[in-house]
Amino acid sequence: MKNDGKDMLDLKSMVALLLSKLWIIILAAVLGGTAAFCVSKFLMPLKYASHISMYIQSYTTFNENPDQNFNNINNSKQLINTYMEVMKDDAVMNAVAEELRGSFENDVLEQNFSVVNGRITPASLRSCISISSVTDTSALKLSAVTKNPEVSAAICNDIAKVAPDYLHDAVGVGQINTIGTAEVYNSPVAPNVKKNTMLGLMAAAMLAACIIVVIDFFDNTVKDAGRLGESYKKAIIGEIQQFDESKKRKKDVDDNHVKLTDKNVPFAVVESYKSIRTNITFALSTSEKKIFTVSSANPSEGKSTTSANIAIALAQGGNKVLLIDGDLRKSCQHKIFGIKNKKGLSTAISKMAALDECISKDVMEDLDIMTAGPIPPNPSELLASSNMENILDQLSERYSVIIIDTPPVNVVTDAMELANKVSGIIMVARYAKTTTDDIDNAMKKIEFAKMNMLGFILNDIKTGRSGKYYSKYRYDKGYGYGVKYEEDSDEDKTETPEKSEKKTEEKNQSKKKKGGK
Known part of the structure; x- marks a missing residue:
């Protein structure tokens, strides 16, 4: 079963995720x-700043003694922090507010401060100013920022005007001096x-x-085949990248079936099915019955298309293959291959028609297909019947491999009814859609039915420049195999007797020329 917990994203995976x-x-x-x-630019109000420098002296005069002057500067530095706190006191702020009321109209003040009962609140005025000490000096820098450049300058000048009296009364030591006055700057500093x-x-x-x-x-959807196999301790039969055609679909995989023999099928997809063919051959090598089912946890995960293409790949490998559409509720193999569905598995099991009449022979070279037939009222009972077992026994003598396309495991129990009649089941999971919870539920049902789990096929893998599977499926261009495959297949499809005779004549002429020389 699945390993508990989810691995933390490592740095490499996180970078790949962000790049994708x-x-x-x-x-x-x-x-x-x-x-x-x-x-x-358009919503935040413009703000203007002004500033003034203030200098602290612990004594009123300097003398010619350098040591005494040095001590005066040190004492001034010690007073700076005290002065800064005093200058922000409510008493100083109220005095500055009175000065501002005498200089500006109420409308201007209300645009810049919080005014209560005609008085500027100390907190709103304090929020507009900042006082800082200049490093290694006894100087203070007072700055004010408001929506009005004149108000900013007035705040600085008013504080410089009223502060000395409050500082003298509060501290009683030293004095504060200013050089010049704060100027009005019409260039906004914010935003x-x-x-x-x-x-x-x-x-x-x-x-x-x-x-x-x-x-x-x-996100608990399946996106890593390796982690999927490790979590459930099962083999990964194959990985199939997203078909070019399937990228155009709007609903789901089953609405747009693409066969392996269709035109413009990517070379990487063809090679993936060849690899799946090899892995299935090994998986069935120790089984007496070369019969297996293909299913998925939920609908629309590509199990019917995958079943059809596995059958094609096995037939191309020289095996005599029979594909049975065991989805008696929602059959689609007849749609994929463009054949009739009047007779099929349901009529064969119910003995409404002879077995051979229910099989479409030579749909492709070495590939026969038994469609689902008319929808019966009791699909599960038919698949679990002894007639179904007898049919599989008869067919196993005629075909080297039999594939049964069965309904989704989490929807109905049809696939489980074949547990003792087949060698095993292959589960198809769709990239970024099938969740680990879906697979958990399916695996519980498979284990309860004691059905042999052959492995997983991860379907519809999306590729991209930064995606995990990008480098894996780009080898066709790097080594030129894809181009060669397409050229060979096109020649095989368009080969005619006239072209064959022409090629033979050209080869004979070439031999004669070489012999003459």
Whole structure:
């Protein structure tokens, strides 16, 4: 059964994941940067700053003694922190507020501060100022930022005006001096559009990356064949990449069946089915019955298409193959191969028609097909009947391999009814759709029925530049096998007697020329 717990994403897997979703991260970054730019440019109010420098002295005068002057500077530094706290006190703020009320109209003040009962609150005024000490000096730098450049300058000048009296009363030591006055600067200091845009861009990109990682961590769909095999201690019969045609479908795999012999089937898919053919041959090598079923946990996971292509691949390998459509409820093998479904498995089991009449012979070279036939009222009972077992015994003498396409395991019990009549079952899982919970439920039913589990086939694997399976399925171009395969197959399909005679004549002429020389 499945191993408990989910492995943490390692660094390599996380990088591969983020690269595969790079377009989402880039899109999120662009949207985040655009939003930050628009908010900064059009919604955030402009703010203006002004400043003034203040110098602390512990004594009123300096003298010619250098040591005494040095001590004065040290004492001034020690007073700085005390002065900074005093200057932010409510008493100082209220005094500055009164000065501002005498200089500006109420409308201007209300745009910049919180005004209650006609008075500027100390907290709103304090939030507009910042006081910092200049490193290794006894100087203070007072800055004010508001929506009005004149108000910012007035705050600095008013604090410089009222602060000395409060500092003298509170501390009683030293004095504070200013040089010049705060000026009005009409260039806004905020918002910083460039900085905000970059922050918005980076924040959106990081948020998108985090969301992608979190979603992937809690995603329990099957995306790794190796982990699937290790979790359930079962073999991986094969991995099939997404067909080019299947990318165009809108609903599910069963709505767009693609046979191995159709045109433009990727070379990697052809090679995958050849590998599956080899693995199935080994899996059945120790079994007396060369009969196996193909199923899936849920509908629309590609088990019918996979069954058909496995049958084609085995027939191309020189085996006499019979494909039985055992899905008596929702048959589709007759649609895949374009044959009639008036007689089939249901009529054969119920003895409404002779066995040979229910088999479509030579649908392809070395491949016969028994369709499902008319839908019966009791599919499970028919598959579990002794007539079904007798039919399989008779057919096993005529065919080297028999494949039965059965309904999904988690939907009905039809596949389980064949447990003692076949050598085993192959489960098809669809990439990024089949969940581990689905497979858990299917495996419990398979084990309960004591059915031999041959292995998994991971179907419909999506490939991409940063995807896990990209490098695995690109060897056709790297070594030129894909081109050669397509050319050979095209020649075989278009070969005519006239072309064959022409080729023979060209070869004979070439031999004569070589002999003449």
